[in-house]
Amino acid sequence: MATIQWFPGHMSKARRQVQENLKFVDFVTVLVDARLPLSSQNPMLTKIIGDKPRLLILNKADLADPALTKEWRQHFESQGIQTLAINSKEQITVKIVTDAAKKLMAEKIARQKERGIQIETLRTMIIGIPNAGKSTLMNRLAGKKIAVVGNKPGVTKGQQWLKTNKDLEILDTPGILWPKFEDETVALKLALTGAIKDQLLPQLLPMDEVTIFGLNYFKTHYPEKLQERFKQMNLDDEAPEIIMDMTRILGFRDDYDRFYNLFVKEVRDGKLGNYTLDTLDDLNGND
Numbered sequence: 001m002a003t004i005q006w007f008p009g010h011m012s013k014a015r016r017q018v019q020e021n022l023k024f025v026d027f028v029t030v031l032v033d034a035r036l037p038l039s040s041q042n043p044m045l046t047k048i049i050g051d052k053p054r055l056l057i058l059n060k061a062d063l064a065d066p067a068l069t070k071e072w073r074q075h076f077e078s079q080g081i082q083t084l085a086i087n088s089k090e091q092i093t094v095k096i097v098t099d100a101a102k103k104l105m106a107e108k109i110a111r112q113k114e115r116g117i118q119i120e121t122l123r124t125m126i127i128g129i130p131n132a133g134k135s136t137l138m139n140r141l142a143g144k145k146i147a148v149v150g151n152k153p154g155v156t157k158g159q160q161w162l163k164t165n166k167d168l169e170i171l172d173t174p175g176i177l178w179p180k181f182e183d184e185t186v187a188l189k190l191a192l193t194g195a196i197k198d199q200l201l202p203q204l205l206p207m208d209e210v211t212i213f214g215l216n217y218f219k220t221h222y223p224e225k226l227q228e229r230f231k232q233m234n235l236d237d238e239a240p241e242i243i244m245d246m247t248r249i250l251g252f253r254d255d256y257d258r259f260y261n262l263f264v265k266e267v268r269d270g271k272l273g274n275y276t277l278d279t280l281d282d283l284n285g286n287d
Contacts, residue, residue, distance in 0.1 A: 029126045034063065058086070093141070126171070225273045
């Protein structure tokens with residue numbers, strides 16, 4: 001498989017900014033999509049963060065498979081990474097994140113207190129790939145609309161400090177994808193959930209490949225959800241046959257693109273129910 005390369009200039013700049021600003025924060029908040037706990041982590045950023053204390057937030061937990069979210073949280077915690085699973089649209093998010101930050105930095109706060117230094121506000125940097133929900137999270141933490149929110153990646157282009165409450169101050173960073181996808185499956189998962197802009201997909205992955213991947217994944221892991229949403233779908237057929245049949249059944253004539261767009265939108269909008277595209281088997285390179 002040819003390596004998929006894509007690295008816009010603003011992402012290269014953002015990577016430099018992350019490196020330069022690490023020294024200004026007490027810890028790093030890594031935001032990932034709970035449906036992609038592994039695939040939406042940027043290995044380049046993990047390398048940049050190094051030994052800096054890290055809080056891993058699995059956002060959009062309301063869209064993910066709760067059983068797998070639990071498994072992933074246990075896995076990350078076993079690696080010594082403090083992990084939360086949240087829906088950043090909920091009001092309780094503020095308390096959950098603030099409490100976790102204090103827990104993460106408890107030792108540093110205690111050490112400074114012994115020296116007579118009172119840490120009033122903890123500073124963090126929120127990083128993650130596009131469309132993981134950073135703007136929504138920051139708006140929630142600040143209690144007002146401070147960040148541009150859009151249901152598409154790449155909305156936040158610059159960086160800004162945001163005062164959320166007396167306990168927390170946040171340095172926003174744009175969503176950063178990594179320079180290339182060595183693993184095409186990771187790229188397919190990101191495309192299916194909307195982390196890669198649809199306008200860029202033709203350069204990276206044809207929409208039919210994204211649809212076939214999605215159909216096969218749901219056939220294997222969530223066949224009942226597929227059947228419930230598309231009652232006339234024959235799951236015994238191979239994905240290309242399913243696409244041809246469903247295009248005909250839905251009255252799209254030979255317009256297969258219409259079915260691709262419909263299916264991908266249904267998956268992204270949660271019309272097929274809760275799902276997670278990463279399993280713990282992926283850690284071993286198995287699917």
